[in-house]
Amino acid sequence: MAATMQDVADLAQVSLSTVSYTLSGKRPVSAETRARIESAMAELGFRRHAAARALASRRTHVLAVAYPVYGVALGATLNEIVSGAAAAARAAEYELVLWPVSSAEPELLHELAGQRTADGVVLMEVALDDPRIEVVEAAGLACALIGRTEDPGERVWVDIDFEDALEQAVTHLADLGHREIAFISRSQASVDAHYGPVVRAQRGYERAMAARGMRALSVTCDVTPPAGRRAMKRLLADVPDLTGVIVMNELALFGVSSALREAGRSVPDDVSVLAIAVADEISEMYERPLTYLGTTWKEQGARAVRGLLEVLDGRPAPAGVNLPCELHLRETTGPAPRP
Incomplete structure (x- = not known):
């Protein structure tokens, strides 16, 4: 006790x-x-x-994390980001609280920020034009972004280089001989909200495919296993020669696996599966160790908190950080099958 x-x-x-x-x-x-x-x-x-x-x-010594839930609870990858943020806050003797507020709920965030129960706010799942930023700053609170807007200015932000991650993913599969490579992204709701990672990843995928003269085959998908199963079944029906799939949707991955199994497609002999922006834990939870691109998720959360604390102490915001993803080769990608 x-x-x-x-x-x-x-x-x-x-x-x-x-x-x-x-x-x-x-x-x-x-x-x-x-x-x-x-x-x-x-x-x-x-x-x-x-x-x-x-x-x-005259401070609360509390930081809030505003996390918009696009139809899904905090997953393993986002949990690592929050864990890193919490550890950095504790090291500075701050408490961390979670505000489940989306960019479509500025009035709720206005109410929470107006209560001044936190000194600053870390905004997660940032949209390219995120109205939450104006709400937080209008309440006199400092903010830091996990992600970034189209123009983050001089604010604290820590993002992932999604364009490069998709370039690495397409390069890896293309070098293995794959020509029909699909991309399963996040939900249509996140697209409609102009959620930064979805937009940047889509740009990166389309650019990488076009550079190799290959057609882009992308679908949106809710962040659930059943949605992943439906998306994969639809792709197999529309593209019978599909041999590679890139998934940026950690829960949909498990539905992708079941759809391939039901269709009699072996991984990676028939279809290679590569995940984007997931934690190592997800790779180990898959049917077989999953090839994926990931980064230091806890460091992303920690850097955002440390930058926010610098601003609260009256120092200029540190320069924005675009963290690279590293390719982890496991057992779900291999040479394209012979015709």
Whole structure:
């Protein structure tokens, strides 16, 4: 059980109010008493509660993560991003809270930001023209972007180089002899919301395919296994000679697998499957270790929080970061089958 202020008071042999004054700075406390209290806190592993620190600094010492749920809960990859953000916040003695607010709900974000229960906001799943930014900044809060708008300006942002990731994916499959390569993206809702990763990945895919004289075969797909199954079945019906599929949709991957199995297509002998922007955990959950392009997801969340804290401390926002993806070769991609 976590130590309480009363535990600290008992060990330091002072009153509860004296501990409170020491934490808040509301009244003077002698150096000797302060030393005893701080020694007791260290011995008990007592963490200064955000509300107590707020009394002294006029800050809440809370950061909010605004995550728009496009019809799906927080997945493994996004969970790693949030874990990295939380670890960076804890290291700076900040708490992290989750606000499930989409770019289509600016009025809800306005209400949350207006309550000033957080010092700053980390916006996830950023759209190219994201109205949440104006809402947060109009409330007087600093913000950082996990992702970026079309023009992020001098704000804190940490994104993934999705254009390069799709170039790497197409190159890998093309070098293996594949010519009919499809791309299963995210939901139509995310396309309609101009969700940055979807737009940038689509651009990268189309550019890479056109550069090799190959036709682009892309479909949107909700972030669920059944949707992935339907998308894969549709592709197999429309493109009988399909031999490669790139998937940027971690939950749809499992539906893709079942559709291929039902169609009697072996992976990778008949069809190669390559995932984009997923965590290593997803690769290990697949039927066989999945070839994928990924990055340091926890570092993405941590960098966004550290940049936001710099702004809160009055320093200029650090330069935006575009993290590269690395290709991890596993067992789901191989040479294109002979005609």
